[in-house]
Each structure stands twice: as C-alpha cells, then as structure tokens.
Amino acid sequence: MTRRNFLTSTLIAGFAASFAWSPVASAEEIQVGSHMPLTGSLARSGQSFREGMLVAVKMYNDSQTKHQIKVTLIDDETQPAKAVGAVEKLASDGAVAILGGYGSNIVGPASDTANRLGKVYITAGAVSEELVQRGNKNFFRINNNAGYLRGFEGMVEELKAQSVSIVASTREAPMLLAKGLEESLAKKNVKVTLHPFDPAITDFKPIINKVKLQDKSEIIFMSAYENDYVGIIRAAKVLKPGVKLISGAWSLAIPKMYQDFPDLMQNVVGTTPLPYPVDMKDAEGQAFVAAFKTMFNKDIDYAATLSFVKTMVLCEALGRAADAGTLKTGGLADEVRKTKRSSVLGPIAFNETGDNPNFTLAMGQHREGKIVLVSPAEQATGKIAYPGLPW
Amino acid sequence: MVVKNLPGILLALAACLIPLVYGGNGYIMGLMVSGLIVAGVALAWALLGNLGGMVSFGHAAFFGVGAYASALLSAKAGLPVPLSLLAGGAVAALSSLAMLPALRLSGPYFALAILAYAHIFKILATELSWLTGGSAGFARFPVLPTIAGIDFSSRIGSYWLLVVMVGLCLLAYRAVKASHVGTALRAMAESEDATRVVGVNATLLKAWMLLLSAFITGLFGAMNAHIINFLEPDYAFSGTWSVLPIIAAIFGGYRTILGPVAGAVAIYLFDQLVAKAILPVGHQIILGVLLAGMILIAPNGLFGLFGKKKTGAAHAAA
Amino acid sequence: MLELSQQAIFSGLLVGSVYALVALGIALTFGAMKIINLAHGELVLLAAYMAYFIESRTGWNPYAAIPLAFAITAVVSIAVYLLIDRIKLHRELNSLILTFAIGIILTNGILLVFASDVRSTNSPVLQDALSFHTVYAMKGELTAFVVSLAVMSALWWWLKLSWYGRAVRAVSSNRDAAMLMGIDPRRVELAAFLVAGILASVAGVALFTMSVVQPALGPALTVKAFVVTVLAGVGSIPGVFCAALLLGVTEAMTVTLASSALQELVGMVLFLLVLFFMPNGLFGARARRG
Numbered sequence: 001m002t003r004r005n006f007l008t009s010t011l012i013a014g015f016a017a018s019f020a021w022s023p024v025a026s027a028e029e030i031q032v033g034s035h036m037p038l039t040g041s042l043a044r045s046g047q048s049f050r051e052g053m054l055v056a057v058k059m060y061n062d063s064q065t066k067h068q069i070k071v072t073l074i075d076d077e078t079q080p081a082k083a084v085g086a087v088e089k090l091a092s093d094g095a096v097a098i099l100g101g102y103g104s105n106i107v108g109p110a111s112d113t114a115n116r117l118g119k120v121y122i123t124a125g126a127v128s129e130e131l132v133q134r135g136n137k138n139f140f141r142i143n144n145n146a147g148y149l150r151g152f153e154g155m156v157e158e159l160k161a162q163s164v165s166i167v168a169s170t171r172e173a174p175m176l177l178a179k180g181l182e183e184s185l186a187k188k189n190v191k192v193t194l195h196p197f198d199p200a201i202t203d204f205k206p207i208i209n210k211v212k213l214q215d216k217s218e219i220i221f222m223s224a225y226e227n228d229y230v231g232i233i234r235a236a237k238v239l240k241p242g243v244k245l246i247s248g249a250w251s252l253a254i255p256k257m258y259q260d261f262p263d264l265m266q267n268v269v270g271t272t273p274l275p276y277p278v279d280m281k282d283a284e285g286q287a288f289v290a291a292f293k294t295m296f297n298k299d300i301d302y303a304a305t306l307s308f309v310k311t312m313v314l315c316e317a318l319g320r321a322a323d324a325g326t327l328k329t330g331g332l333a334d335e336v337r338k339t340k341r342s343s344v345l346g347p348i349a350f351n352e353t354g355d356n357p358n359f360t361l362a363m364g365q366h367r368e369g370k371i372v373l374v375s376p377a378e379q380a381t382g383k384i385a386y387p388g389l390p391w
Numbered sequence: 392m393v394v395k396n397l398p399g400i401l402l403a404l405a406a407c408l409i410p411l412v413y414g415g416n417g418y419i420m421g422l423m424v425s426g427l428i429v430a431g432v433a434l435a436w437a438l439l440g441n442l443g444g445m446v447s448f449g450h451a452a453f454f455g456v457g458a459y460a461s462a463l464l465s466a467k468a469g470l471p472v473p474l475s476l477l478a479g480g481a482v483a484a485l486s487s488l489a490m491l492p493a494l495r496l497s498g499p500y501f502a503l504a505i506l507a508y509a510h511i512f513k514i515l516a517t518e519l520s521w522l523t524g525g526s527a528g529f530a531r532f533p534v535l536p537t538i539a540g541i542d543f544s545s546r547i548g549s550y551w552l553l554v555v556m557v558g559l560c561l562l563a564y565r566a567v568k569a570s571h572v573g574t575a576l577r578a579m580a581e582s583e584d585a586t587r588v589v590g591v592n593a594t595l596l597k598a599w600m601l602l603l604s605a606f607i608t609g610l611f612g613a614m615n616a617h618i619i620n621f622l623e624p625d626y627a628f629s630g631t632w633s634v635l636p637i638i639a640a641i642f643g644g645y646r647t648i649l650g651p652v653a654g655a656v657a658i659y660l661f662d663q664l665v666a667k668a669i670l671p672v673g674h675q676i677i678l679g680v681l682l683a684g685m686i687l688i689a690p691n692g693l694f695g696l697f698g699k700k701k702t703g704a705a706h707a708a709a
Numbered sequence: 710m711l712e713l714s715q716q717a718i719f720s721g722l723l724v725g726s727v728y729a730l731v732a733l734g735i736a737l738t739f740g741a742m743k744i745i746n747l748a749h750g751e752l753v754l755l756a757a758y759m760a761y762f763i764e765s766r767t768g769w770n771p772y773a774a775i776p777l778a779f780a781i782t783a784v785v786s787i788a789v790y791l792l793i794d795r796i797k798l799h800r801e802l803n804s805l806i807l808t809f810a811i812g813i814i815l816t817n818g819i820l821l822v823f824a825s826d827v828r829s830t831n832s833p834v835l836q837d838a839l840s841f842h843t844v845y846a847m848k849g850e851l852t853a854f855v856v857s858l859a860v861m862s863a864l865w866w867w868l869k870l871s872w873y874g875r876a877v878r879a880v881s882s883n884r885d886a887a888m889l890m891g892i893d894p895r896r897v898e899l900a901a902f903l904v905a906g907i908l909a910s911v912a913g914v915a916l917f918t919m920s921v922v923q924p925a926l927g928p929a930l931t932v933k934a935f936v937v938t939v940l941a942g943v944g945s946i947p948g949v950f951c952a953a954l955l956l957g958v959t960e961a962m963t964v965t966l967a968s969s970a971l972q973e974l975v976g977m978v979l980f981l982l983v984l985f986f987m988p989n990g991l992f993g994a995r996a997r998r999g
Contacts, residue, residue, distance in 0.1 A: 039672045041925070043825045075671055080619045080626060081425045082663070088546070089418030105528050108621040117417075130530040170517050170970050172623050175526045197969035198514065200929055202920045205720040205845070206713075206964035213713055227827040227921045234829075238838040238845045239716075260826070263836055446802045448809075492985040498802050499745045503935055504984055507977045510932075514974045630928070634813075641806060673821040679813030686807045687795055 029070045030318050030327070032057075033090025033119075034099035035110060040078025042102045044226075045125065045251070045303045052300070052307030053099055055291045060315035067319050076101055076110070083110040091117045097318065097332060099311055100141075102303075104128035104172055111139045120332045122314050124306035127173050132353040138333050140354040142310045142345065145173075147359035148249055149180045151271045152221060155363045155375035156190060159245070159386055161218045163191040165211040167204070167232055168223040170196050177249055178223040193217065199228070204235035212241030222248035226257070233264045237391050244387035245269060253364035253371050254301050265366040267388035269374065272364035273305050273345050275381045276371035284312075285344040309343045316341075398649055399561075406554045410547055420546040422663055423656070424618065427553040430655035431560060431611035433636035435604040437645035438564050442576045443600035446498060448633055449505030450608050452512045455628035457483040457609025458616035459516060459523055465617075466532035473536070476613045483609020484602045486512070494597050506633070513628035528623035535617050549618050556614070557652055560607050564648055567603070572596060635659070638682045644692020654692065712843050717961040719844040725957025726857040727919065729950045730912035731930055732937035733861065734905035736949050739938065740881040741901035743801060747808040748789055749909060750930030751815035752782050756913020757922045758819055761828045764917075771830050771918050772852075778910035785815070786906030790899055812927055820924040829921045853915035860911050864904065865946045873900050936980040942990020951992055 034053060037046035050073060061068050072090060076083035083106045087098055091114070098114045100107050100123030107126035114121035115138045124142040131139065156164060164185060168178030178194055185192045193215045195207050211217060220243050222232050229252055236246060245267075251257070252270030278300060280286040288308055292300045300308075317335040321327040326335070340349045347358045362379045364371040365388065374384035413419040432450055439445050461479030464470040470478060493504040516523045523529055535543035535552070542548045567573055579593050612632070616622055636655065643654020658678070666674040685692065735749050746752075756778035763774035789811055793804045830836065835849030868874035879887040880897045888894055916922060916930075933956075941952035956976060963975045983990060 039674075043672070075667070079631070080621060081421075081615070084619065085418055085421035085425065085663075088421045092415075092417050105621045105623045105626050108528075108530055109619045112620060128528060128530075130528065134530070170526045171625065172526045172528055179527075195969055197964075198971075198973045200973050201964075201969060203720055203724045203961070206717045206961045207969050209713055209716045210965065227923055230827060230829055230921045234836065234847065237836070238847050240838070240845075261829070261831065263831065263833060446805060493981075496984065499805055500939070500984060502802075502805060503745075503932070504981060506932065507936075507980050510977045511974060511981075514971070514977075518970060518974075637806065637809075670821075673817040676814055676817035676821070679810045679817065682810035683792070683807055683814065686803050686810065687792065690796075690798055690803055 029068045030096060030322060031094045032069055032071045032097050032099060032314070032318070033087070033093070033095030034071050034073045034101075035076040035083045035086035035090070036073060036101045037078040037103065037106070038073075038075035040076075042078045045102045046075075046078070048301050048303035049102060049125065049307040051292070051296055052304030053311045055288060055295055055304070056308045056311035056315065058295070059287060059291055060312065060319075064319070067322050069315055069318060071099065076106060078103065078106065080106050080109045083107075084113045086110070087113045087117070087119070087121075091119055095119065096327060097122070097314060099123075099307075099314060101125060104131060107131065107141075111136060114138060118330065120314070120317075120336055122310050122336065124310040125303070127176060129176075132355045136354065138354075140313075140336050140350055140356075142313070142348065142356050143306060143359050144355055144357075145176050145180055146357070147361055148177055148271050149184060151361035151363055151375075152181060152247065152249075153184055153188075154360075155247070155269070155384075156185065156219065157188070158375055158377060159219070159384070161190065161244075163193075163215065163217040164219045164221055165193045165195065165215045165217040165243075166221045166223060167195045167197065167207060167211075169199050169225065169228055171199055171225075174223040174225070174249065181221065181223070191217070197228075201228075202231055204228075204232045205239060208232065208235040208239050208241060211243070212239050217243055219243060219245045219247060222246070222252070224248065226251055229257070230261055230264060233261075233268065233390060237264065240391060243389070246389060247363070250302065253366065255299060255369070255371065256301065258366050258369050258371075262369070264390055266390045267365060267367070267385050268390055269363050269365045269384070269388075271361040272302055272371060272373070273361055274300070274302075274371075275364060275373045279381065280344065282342065282344070288344065305344055309345050309348065312343070313339050313341070313348060402649060402653060403558070410550060414547055417546055420550055422660055424546060424549050424553060426656040426659035427550070427557055428611050428615045428618075429635045429639055429659055430652040431553070431557055431614075432608050432632060433639040433643070433651035433655040434557065434560055434564060435607035435611075436636040437640040437651040438567075438607070439600055439604040440640070440645050442568060442573060443597045443604070444576075444579065445494075445597065445601070446502045447505045447604075448502045448637075449507070449509035450604075450636060451628045451630060451632040452505065452509035453483040453487065453605040453608035454612035454615075454632040455509070455512055455516065455624070456486045457612030458622055458627045459529075460609070461613030462529060462532040462616045462622055463522065466529075471536070472533050472617060473538075476610060476617070479613030479616075480606040480608075480610035483612065484606040486609075487601050487605035490601065491598055494594055494601065509628055509630075509633065513624045516624040516628065523622075523624070526624060528621055530621045532620070533617070534620055535614075544618075549614070553614065556610065560610075561648060561652065563603075568648065572599070576600070638678055640692075641682055641685050641690075642692060646691055650692045713965050714962065716844050717965040718958050719846065721958030721961035722954050723846055723850040723854050723919070723957070724961070725954035726854040726950075727912060727915050728933055728937050728957055729953030730857045730860065730908055730915060732934040732941070732953055733864070733946065733949050734908040734912070735931070735934045736938045736941065737877075737901050737908070738898075738905050741877050742793075742898050744793060744804045745808070745935065746789060746902075746905070747805060747931055748785075748811040748815060748927075749808075749905065749934060750932075751812045751819070751927035752785055752789075752906065752909040753913040753916060753930055754819060754922060754924070754927045755785065755815060756782050756910040757917040758823050758828070758913075759910075760830075760914040760917040761823070761922070764830060764832065770832055770834070771914055772856075775910055775914055778913055779907055782910045782913070783903055783906035786902045786909065787899065790902040794895070794898075812931070816924055816927050819927075823924065825924055827921050827923045828917070830918045832918070835918045847919060849918035853919050856911060856915055860908065861946055861950055864908070867904075868946065873897070877901055933976075936976060939980055940983050940990055941992050942987075945992055948990070948992030952990070955991070 036049045074086035087110050097120040102125030104126040111121040115136045120138045122140040127145040166178045182192045247269040253272040255276050258265045321332045321335040362373045363375040365374045372382035457479035460482035461475040465475040639655035639658045640651035644650030666677040738746050759778035760771040760774040764771045796803045837848045876892045876897045880894045937953045941948040960972045
C-alpha cells in the first residue's frame with residue numbers, strides 16, 4: 001500500500017516537474033509569433049502559409065538593417081484550442097504580434113485571445129463575416145469571402161452567363177462562399193441552383209446528373225476542396241453535361257492540380273492571384289518568386305502568396321512602430337491600420353473593422369500545364385476558352 | 392481512510408499547486424484547461440464503461456449537443472452562462488434518450504451505434520442552419536462570466552472552475568459506485584442473467600448510467616464552447632472528443648475512478664509537450680502505439696497496475 | 710426524373726460493389742472470431758496507396774499493384790490477428806479498442822510516408838467514360854464492379870467447398886463444437902484474417918481506380934463497411950453483397966430525390982433502424998443482441 005502511494009506521488013511530482021519553463025527573449029530582435037495548421041485537415045494550406053511567411057520575413061530582414069524580425073511558429077494541428085494555447089505561449093514568450101492561421105473557427109478564438117493579451121493579429125486564411133463584426137481592434141485580415149465572390153461574379157458577367165450550378169461542400173468556408181454567390185448572382189438575374197453535399201461523398205455522378213438533366217446550366221462552380229474537385233470533374237467527364245465551363249474556388253487553379261491530375265484540369269477555371277508560369281509585373285513580386293525558388297526550390301503557390309503579403313504588411317508596420325517608439329505602447333495596431341500599399345494581391349488597405357475591402361481575386365484557366373488569367377479583363381493574360389471543358 | 396484516499400488527495404494537491412507554479416504561464420494553463428476538459432469526458436466515458444459495461448465510440452455526440460445547447464441558450468434565450476452550462480448537460484442527457492434502443496445491443500454494436508448518432512447529430516447541426524448557423528459556425532455567444540470578482544473566462548478562472556467540476560463529477564461517480572445501484576451494476580457485469588433473476592432491471596440501470604455519462608459529457612462540451620467561443624459542426628462533433636477520452640481512460644485505467652482523469656491530463660500534456668516535439672507531423676501515431684500497448688500489457692491502465700491489490704480488496708468487501 | 714433515377718441506381722450499384730469488398734473483410738473476421746476489426750478501413754487504404762505507389766513509379770495499370778498490396782495487407786492483417794490473440798480479458802471489447810489503436814497507427818503512418826495529398830488514378834483507360842443507353846460510368850468503376858463480383862464468387866465457392874471454408878463456417882457457428890471435431894480454431898481464424906487481407910488489397914486498388922484517397926479516409930471506410938455488415942446480418946456473402954448494393958443505391962437515390970447533404974444521414978438512419986428493429990439484419994440468420 002505504501003509502496004503504491006510512493007509510486008503514485010513520485011509519478012505526480014515527476015509529472016509536475018517535467019515541464020519547467022524558461023522564456024527566451026532577445027533585445028535586438030522584434031519577436032513575432034505565428035500559429036499555422038502544419039498538421040490536421042488544413043495541413044496543406046498551413047504548410048504553404050509557412051513557406052510564404054518565411055520568405056517574407058527573410059526578404060524584409062535583408063531589405064534593411066535597423067530591425068530584425070524573428071518568427072516563432074507553432075503547429076495548431078487545425079484545432080482551435082491548440083491555436084489558443086499557441087497564442088498564449090507566443091505572447092508569454094514575448095511576441096509583439098501574431099501571424100495568424102487558417103480557418104475561421106481557428107482564427108476566431110485565437111484572435112480573441114490575442115486581443116485579450118493586447119497583441120495585433122493578422123491573417124489571410126479566415127473568411128467568415130463574424131470575424132470582422134466582433135469589434136476586435138487588433139484584428140486584421142487580407143482576404144475575405146467578398147473577394148472570392150467578386151472574382152467569380154465578375155467573370156460570370158463578362159461571359160454573360162445566364163445560369164450557374166453551384167456544387168458546394170457543407171464545410172464552413174465553401175458553404176459561406178456558395179451562399180454568398182447564390183444571393184449575389186440571383187440579384188443579377190442569373191439562375192442559380194445550389195447543390196450542397198456532405199464532405200464524405202465520393203461519387204458525384206448523381207449530383208452532376210441533376211445539373212445535366214434538371215439545371216441545364218452554362219457554368220458549374222465548385223465551392224469545395226481538392227479531393228472534391230477531382231471527384232466532381234471526373235463525374236462531369238463521364239456524364240458530359242451540356243455546360244460551357246467548369247470553375248471553382250481556392251486551391252484549384254494551381255500548378256500542382258495540373259501536375260497531379262492532367263487529364264481532369266484542362267480548361268478548368270479557378271480563383272487565383274497569379275498566372276503560371278509566374279509573371280510578376282512589380283519588383284516585389286519578382287523578388288518574392290526568386291527568393292521562394294531559392295529557399296524551397298519550387299514555384300510559389302496561392303496560399304504562400306497570401307501568407308507572404310500578410311507577413312510583409314505586418315513586418316513593415318512593425319518597422320514603422322519601432323521607429324516611432326510605439327511598439328511597446330500599443331502603437332502597432334494603428335501602424336497596421338495606416339497600411340496603404342500595392343501588393344501582388346492588389347492594393348491593401350484596412351477599414352475600421354480590420355478587413356481589406358479591396359481584396360479581389362482574378363480567375364485563372366488551366367491550359368496545357370499553364371494557368372492563364374482570363375478575368376477580370378484588365379488583368380487578363382489571355383482570352384478565355386469558352387466554351388472550354390476538360391473533355 | 393486517509394491512506395485509502397491518498398491518490399485523490401495527491402491529485403487535489405497537484406491541482407492546487409499547478410496554478411501556483413505555472414499560473415503566470417498562459418500556455419501551460421491553456422493546456423491544463425484543455426486537458427481537464429478531456430478529463431471530464433474521459434471520466435464520463437469510463438463511468439459508462441465501468442458501471443454500465445458499455446464501450447462508446449461516439450461521446451462526441453453528447454459533447455457537441457452540450458456545446459450547441461449551452462451556446463444557443465445563452466445567446467438566443469438569454470440564459471445566464473452558469474445555468475446554460477447545466478442546461479447543456481441536461482440537453483445532452485435528453486439527447487441520449489434517443490439512444491435508449493441501443494442499450495439492448497451487445498458490446499461492439501452499441502459502441503458503433505453511438506458513433507452513428509454522433510454522425511447524425513453532426514449532420515443535423517449542419518442542416519439546421521437557421522438555429523445553429525450551420526457550417527458557417529456560430530461565434531457570438533457569451534463567454535464565462537465574472538462572479539464575485541473571479542473572472543472565469545481567464546485561464547486561471549476557467550482552470551479552477553474545471554477543477555471543481557471534475558472534482559464534483561468524481562464525487563458523484565464515487566457515490567454512484569458505492570450505492571446499491573453500483574453494487575447491482577457490478578453484479579450485472581458479472582452475470583446479467585443472474586441479476587435479472589433476482590429482480591434487477593438491467594436495462595433501466597444501464598439507461599441511468601448512459602444519462603449520467605451524457606450529462607457530464609455535455610457539461611464539459613458546454614464549458615469548452617464558452618472557453619473557445621466559436622462553434623461549428625465539424626469541431627463540436629469532432630471525432631477527437633470520442634477518441635482522446637478513450638485513450639486517456641484506457642491509459643489511466645477505466646476501472647478506477649481517478650485513472651481516467653489523471654490519464655487525460657497526463658496524455659494531453661504528453662502529446663502536446665513531448666510527442667509533438669518528437670514528431671511534428673503525425674504525432675498521434677505515438678498515442679496509437681501507447682493505446683495498443685496499454686490494451687495488450689496493462690488493460691487495467693497505469694492506475695490499475697498500482698491499484699491491483701486495492702481492487703481485489705474492494706471486491707472482497709463488496 | 711426517370712433518367713435521373715436510372716443513373717442513380719446504376720451509380721449506386723457500382724459504388725456498392727466496392728462497399729461490399731470492404732465490408733466482406735470485416736464480416737469474415739467477425740464471423741470467425743466475433744471480433745470487429747476497426748483497422749480494416751486502414752488496411753484497404755494501405756492497399757490503395759500501394760496502387761498509387763506502383764502507378765506513380767512505373768506508370769503501370771494500378772491493378773498490377775495487387776500482388777504488392779496483398780503482400781503488405783496480408784502481413785499487417787496477420788500481425789493484427791496475432792496481437793488480438795494475445796488479449797485474454799474481455800476480448801470482445803478490448804480487441805475493439807486494440808484494432809482502433811492499430812487504425813490510428815496506420816493512418817498516421819500513411820500520413821508520414823505519403824503526406825496528406827489527395828491521390829487517385831491517372832490511367833486514361835480507367836478514367837474513360839462508357840455509356841449504356843442513358844446511363845454512364847467510368848471504365849474504372851465497371852472494372853471494379855466486375856472484379857468485386859469475381860472475388861466474391863470465388864470466396865463464396867471457397868467457403869462452401871474447401872476444407873478451410875467449411876472449417877471457418879464451423880468455427881463461426883460453434884467454436885467449441887468445431888474444436889471437438891478436431892478443427893484448430895486458431896488456424897481457421899488466421900485463415901480468415903489472411904483472406905480479409907486479400908479482400909482489403911483488392912478493395913484498396915479498386916478504390917484507388919474509381920475514387921479519391923487521402924490518409925484520413927480509413928475510419929470512414931470502416932464505418933461504411935460496418936454499416937453494410939449490420940444491414941446484411943451475419944453469415945452470408947450474397948447477403949453482404951446485396952446489402953452493400955442497397956446502401957449504394959439508397960445513397961445515390963437520396964442525392965437524386967432529396968439533397969446530397971443528406972446522403973450520409975440516410976445511411977446512418979438506415980443503419981440504426983435495421984440495428985434496432987431487424988436484429989438479424991436484412992439477410993442474416995443470427996441475432997446480435999446481448
């Protein structure tokens with residue numbers, strides 16, 4: 001009996017002692033924290049986010065000598081509680097700001113925590129409207145649902161399409177975009193049919209057959225994720241509905257999709273900030289592409305670009321606040337709010353809720369392994385193949 | 392008596408010491424808070440397993456229902472959060488009534504039937520978007536309140552609240568186990584037919600255990616909702632809430648009362664502080680190995696290993 | 710509407726045939742040992758990734774991966790059996806948790822080796838469309854259907870005619886009596902797990918050719934297979950096959966007649982209804998109540 005209790009108490013004592021704590025801080029550097037989903041269901045986006053962020057930090061640090069920014073990154077495992085924990089750990093380790101993660105349900109609580117601790121939080125991966133309606137003065141984001149919406153809506157107008165079938169996953173971000181499109185396209189007298197589907201679905205033929213025989217739409221829009229895109233396009237290739245275009249949202253018009261599924265992607269259109277091969281018009285964009293290639297030996301992608309821009313915006317604001325000596329006195333949020341710059345994602349400026357109302361994405365079309373920007377007209381690098389289908 | 396309760400006293404002491412040592416460290420306190428939430432669910436899971444003789448793979452169902460019920464009642468009906476937490480547990484218990492038919496199923500079938508319920512509840516939460524906000528999520532509901540100068544929404548505040556809640560649930564568990572009901576349930580585990588002969592209504596007793604387990608799980612689901620302050624079906628009904636408590640309870644020993652709680656906190660901290668450092672991607676593999684190892688080597692859990700003699704004595708006494 | 714329903718039934722039958730292959734593995738080990746192997750979905754997934762490995766490295770048809778896939782799933786399946794065999798206490802429930810743990814290990818192992826990217830066949834032959842009058846399918850799906858039918862018939866004959874087959878059936882109907890008749894139940898159980906490995910390897914390759922795979926898919930496959938097993942009731946291969954087709958068609962019809970968001974809901978409700986009200990399943994012979 002005593003032996004057992006001795007064991008138990010040793011166990012507990014050892015367990016309590018096993019996480020001794022030692023915060024590390026350095027005076028010369030500006031400490032920034034970051035949480036991203038390096039594992040879990042959003043790991044793919046999280047990994048790209050990480051790469052874009054690292055390139056931005058390196059470029060900023062190399063561009064001047066006054067401030068050196070050091071980022072500590074914690075994997076939030078695509079789980080809100082772990083993101084909250086990460087923000088707390090980062091803040092207690094001395095981070096002055098947080099580069100946020102991906103997914104509204106993770107960014108929401110994480111940015112709440114940052115706000116409570118008085119830290120600026122900036123993200124490029126959370127589109128829920130709820131986030132900017134909280135009155136959180138330390139919250140900023142680069143992208144939003146409206147931007148994706150405008151990108152597609154603009155193309156529908158340019159094509160003068162009369163009917164669209166939306167095939168949407170019932171997950172958070174896809175559903176948000178689908179509902180938004182349903183509403184805004186209906187206002188423009190476009191006939192919209194929404195087909196929400198459970199993320200567990202793998203055979204999309206019954207849905208596509210409805211599009212083929214009932215909707216008879218001109219355009220299919222997929223608001224979903226990579227695995228769904230493959231299933232939907234395959235079903236469409238088999239059933240060959242009389243549509244003129246297959247389009248979709250994020251992570252579709254990216255080179256990797258074409259490399260992995262060349263037979264499915266030809267002529268498919270998706271939201272993208274950039275053509276491929278990347279053709280940067282501005283110096284910053286070119287430097288970004290070059291630095292990315294050196295560091296990771298691959299081409300930039302969409303999520304990395306988003307992360308690059310948000311990190312650059314934060315780095316510059318940090319520099320300005322440090323120059324003004326307001327970094328320790330809460331001046332960082334004001335400096336971020338003053339941001340007014342162009343970027344590879346277009347102009348960036350925040351409104352009072354921390355949103356970036358200028359955010360709009362172009363639409364890019366897969367063409368023989370290249371991605372051609374086809375809409376809006378003023379950014380287009382080529383003419384859209386319309387009707388244009390993967391079969 | 393004191394000696395008999397020593398593990399419990401030591402755990403309580405550790406619970407008091409941790410905020411004194413790490414109170415200023417939001418990260419560790421955050422991990423403790425998450426660990427305690429898993430502990431609450433693990434306790435509820437073990438109660439069902441130990442007293443009811445039922446293994447469940449779907450406690451996420453109760454967790455999610457409790458979370459949504461409390462969030463909705465506090466936001467839309469204006470119920471004060473302390474009451475909505477209890478209501479969350481009550482609604483979760485209510486939802487378990489739908490599972491009563493499953494009680495007549497044998498082990499594996501029951502386990503997977505509950506999993507089916509978790510799936511169904513998640514799809515309902517997605518589809519009833521007028522109520523739950525659907526997959527877009529639900530964010531604007533109150534946080535834990537400040538009562539008598541204690542801000543329960545702070546890490547320390549929620550920590551203490553959770554310690555008290557886990558403690559109360561432990562006492563309730565112990566009381567049930569020591570009561571006539573507990574005796575009957577233990578007898579039932581030995582031989583259901585025999586107990587039926589002496590007039591014990593097995594299904595009714597099991598139903599009560601399911602209800603109690605669902606209530607506790609819903610309560611902790613509600614707590615978690617008000618701590619995280621964002622709900623969406625994928626998260627509220629996530630398989631994690633079914634899986635982690637199983638690992639924790641098996642690790643600590645689901646036949647003991649304290650085992651699941653100690654196991655949950657230990658497993659959670661181990662996963663986050665040690666496993667994650669070794670394997671940033673896929674560190675759950677370590678938990679899998681641990682779970683498989685425990686089942687094979689020590690199916691009664693670590694606490695069970697230490698407590699072997701005691702269990703024997705208790706059986707003799709009973 | 711008629712055309713929609715025709716296609717839904719056709720699609721449902723094709724999908725159902727793969728459900729059947731996955732489910733049969735679970736049903737077989739359950740029959741022989743009263744143990745639900747919760748790692749079976751991961752076993753199938755492992756085979757699917759072998760198909761990906763072979764196709765992406767050599768450019769061969771994914772079906773060429775069956776020998777490799779089988780070698781691996783057989784080893785894992787036997788390892789699962791040997792581990793389960795070590796459990797002495799509360800075998801029914803502890804084996805459930807053990808196989809669940811093995812599932813976690815396999816899922817994360819696959820994640821570590823193959824990353825979280827989505828994978829599917831790139832073979833143009835398998836992706837081609839075929840049409841019969843008003844219904845359409847991918848050649849890969851039809852191939853999977855035929856393969857599934859062939860494997861099941863073979864298994865059915867084997868169980869019916871071979872010594873091992875009869876021994877499996879003897880052990881699953883009465884273990885003690887079988888032992889008295891001089892059948893070593895452990896040999897029979899081992900055989901059942903080995904055959905489950907074969908089934909998983911074929912199912913995995915078929916899945917890779919007609920659908921999309923990713924590391925997190927395993928538990929969903931297991932659950933789907935378990936639903937089929939329950940619908941079928943224990944004890945007959947044709948029963949499993951019919952139940953799987955029924956589930957496939959029900960899901961597809963739900964999408965067609967109601968909403969695709971409700972597909973999974975209908976499957977689960979059907980599962981519970983059969984579980985509660987038809988204790989022998991739709992086609993089974995024995996009870997499952999405790």
